[in-house]
Amino acid sequence: MSGIPYIDADTLTSLLSWRAAGDALEAALRAGLDPAASRPRSSVATSAGELLLMPAESADAVGVKLLSLAPANPFAGLPRIQGLYVLFDAATLTPRLLIEGSALTSLRTPAVSALAVRYLAAPDARVVAVFGTGPQALAHVRAVAAIRPITSVRVVSRRPSGADGLCAALQDQGLTARPGGVETVRDADIVLCATTSPVPVFDGDLLADHACVVAIGSHRPGVRELDERVFARAARVVAEDRDTALREAGDVVMAVAGGALVASDLIDLAEMLCAPAVPGISVFKSVGMGWQDLVVAEAARAAWLTGVPA
Structure with missing residues (x-):
């Protein structure tokens, strides 16, 4: 696990522009991605708020975003929403990439x-x-x-x-x-x-x-x-x-x-x-x-692997 690459907020922003992320989403829809097949999010209540779990799968990858929502955090100077995205290989379910979850949502x-x-x-x-x-x-x-x-x-x-x-x-x-x-x-x-x-x-x-x-x-x-x-x-x-x-x-x-x-x-x-x-x-x-997170995460990984921002 320690060897899994991690894309932080600044790196994600440098890899994908708004237009590139939108283009990736449009391309996925035009290629036949069916949003109706996307697995629904699940929510788990905690004493401080809730956890949201958002999974998705494509031909090449499986991904899941785990977000925490803590309403009282802003009063303590902390973000209300925090999280992590994990991208897995579709065939082996081997973790391939970690992305800062709030940054992915904000993109x-x-x-x-x-x-x-x-x-x-x-x-x-x-x-x-x-x-x-x-x-x-x-x-x-x-x-x-x-x-x-x-x-x-x-x-x-x-x-x-x-x-x-x-x-x-x-x-x-x-x-x-x-x-x-x-x-x-x-x-x-x-x-x-x-x-x-x-x-x-x-x-x-x-x-x-x-x-x-x-x-x-x-x-x-x-x-x-x-x-x-x-x-x-x-x-x-x-x-x-x-x-x-x-x-x-x-x-x-x-x-x-x-x-x-x-x-x-x-x-x-x-x-x-x-x-x-x-x-x-x-x-x-x-x-x-969840399909939106997966599409953008895959686009980010492609840009990261090539070293060419999109």
């Missing part, structure tokens, strides 16, 4: 969202409203800015200090950003929701008629960031996998229960790649799935 989640945005958002989308100020909020703005000509970012947060901090981080990376209120969604081409809120973070009636909305904050059926009006107004709603969304995505579960969304109208991510563009509001709801 693959925005990469999946950016893949959806690539197909759902207007090519000239320039204004982003982002709800949340954590690592995923920062990573999502960066990933979207890699594929769209973003000129303005409005950060919405209940904590002014958090909004100021994210704005500073985005400005350091050359993006124009400033704090904003909920009403900023009126002018947003792309709305990113990356919060821990258990209730909707804005009124769906505020959305511009062309907005692309991405929600990634929860994988629990009783929690949602988007209200029913978002779904009632949407011309297209995309999820990684229809059945998984109907089981885990509270935004989708509650919209269906409230009559704002018909379950059969949900579009799988793979279907989106071949579907024609349609005008109107689009929604991508992500819960995160």
Whole structure:
């Protein structure tokens, strides 16, 4: 075990760009990867929080991500989410690679969202409203800015200090950003929701008629960031996998229960790649799935073995 290579956060970032990670995910879907075959995550409660186990398998590799979620950690100056990813050889189940788990999540989640945005958002989308100020909020703005000509970012947060901090981080990376209120969604081409809120973070009636909305904050059926009006107004709603969304995505579960969304109208991510563009509001709801970690981990290993960043 001591001889297994380990990819830390900085190394992972140097190996794979947002675009390369998204390209790997798209290639896997186009090659026939079936998200519906992905094994569901499992959760184990602990005294400090919970452990999440996310396994997946491909023709060449088996992988598993183990994450810990400790809600009280931020108050002690520690990350709320920590973890480790283990990549095994598919034939022998020999461990081949270890990857820092939170870094992998911070890469693959925005990469999946950016893949959806690539197909759902207007090519000239320039204004982003982002709800949340954590690592995923920062990573999502960066990933979207890699594929769209973003000129303005409005950060919405209940904590002014958090909004100021994210704005500073985005400005350091050359993006124009400033704090904003909920009403900023009126002018947003792309709305990113990356919060821990258990209730909707804005009124769906505020959305511009062309907005692309991405929600990634929860994988629990009783929690949602988007209200029913978002779904009632949407011309297209995309999820990684229809059945998984109907089981885990509270935004989708509650919209269906409230009559704002018909379950059969949900579009799988793979279907989106071949579907024609349609005008109107689009929604991508992500819960995160093990196949995404595996695809990105395999791409990272390939880049690491060749020494050529992707």
